[in-house]
Amino acid sequence: MLEEEIVDAGAFKLGDFTLASGRKSDYYVDLRVVITQPKFLKKVARAMSSYIGDAEKIAGVELGAVPIAAALSLEIDIPYLMIRKHRKGHGIGNIVEGGLAAGEKVLFVEDTVTTAGSLIRAIAAVREHRGLVDKAIVIVDREEGAREALAGIDVELISLASIDKLKELAGQQRVP
Numbered sequence: 001m002l003e004e005e006i007v008d009a010g011a012f013k014l015g016d017f018t019l020a021s022g023r024k025s026d027y028y029v030d031l032r033v034v035i036t037q038p039k040f041l042k043k044v045a046r047a048m049s050s051y052i053g054d055a056e057k058i059a060g061v062e063l064g065a066v067p068i069a070a071a072l073s074l075e076i077d078i079p080y081l082m083i084r085k086h087r088k089g090h091g092i093g094n095i096v097e098g099g100l101a102a103g104e105k106v107l108f109v110e111d112t113v114t115t116a117g118s119l120i121r122a123i124a125a126v127r128e129h130r131g132l133v134d135k136a137i138v139i140v141d142r143e144e145g146a147r148e149a150l151a152g153i154d155v156e157l158i159s160l161a162s163i164d165k166l167k168e169l170a171g172q173q174r175v176p
Contacts, residue, residue: 002043002139002161007169009034014170019114027167029140031111035067044068045075047160048109048137055107057081057100057131061122064111068139072109081106083122095125102130110138113157116146123155140166 006012011033017025034040049072058080060069066082073080081098100106106126110119113136123133134155141147141159150157 001165002040002047003165003169005040005043006031006034006140006161007166009037009040012166012170014167021114027170029112029142029166031139032064035064035111035139041067041071042075044139044160045071048072049076051135051137051158052076052078052107053135054105055135056104057098057106059083059096059106059108059122059126059131059133061085061108061110061118065109068109068111081126083125085118085121096129096131100126100129100131104131106131106133108133108136108155110136112140112142113138113146114142114144116149116157119146120149120153123153 011030013028014026017028019025055078058069058072058078060066060080061083062085069080079098081096081100084095084097108119108123113119119136126133135158136150136155137158137160140161140163141157143163147157
């Protein structure tokens with residue numbers, strides 16, 4: 001079970017945290033701890049592979065989603081794209097790295113989503129290049145508006161791990 005591995009690796013913690021947005025949270029998810037581990041990454045790729053549908057490209061936003069996109073690409077033999085958070089200030093100034101033809105179906109992958117702001121910007125960049133996006137798969141959805149925000153731009157969100165299960169497992173490990 002992915003949730004057990006996430007908690008056991010220390011990638012999910014209960015406590016008082018300030019998120020990148022400045023908001024407070026009673027838990028923190030740092031999946032970089034596990035996505036850098038080959039065995040975990042293989043399990044994630046296998047789990048995601050059942051949701052591919054008719055995707056022709058896999059896309060991941062820098063930094064955390066790129067290893068996930070690469071692992072899934074290797075698992076299913078479909079090319080992947082790397083999406084920059086900001087346009088390069090040199091060279092040809094790409095945001096979308098990798099070959100993308102107009103009309104290709106692109107499946108996004110991500111480690112964690114909260115409100116899906118960076119994912120929505122990345123999807124917009126792919127759509128500006130005339131890529132078609134209707135689905136995103138994440139390891140953990142924090143269930144704080146991402147699903148609804150993505151639905152608002154006609155993108156289905158699939159989450160592999162349950163936030164409630166992560167909280168339950170982490171609570172069992174907490175020392176009173």
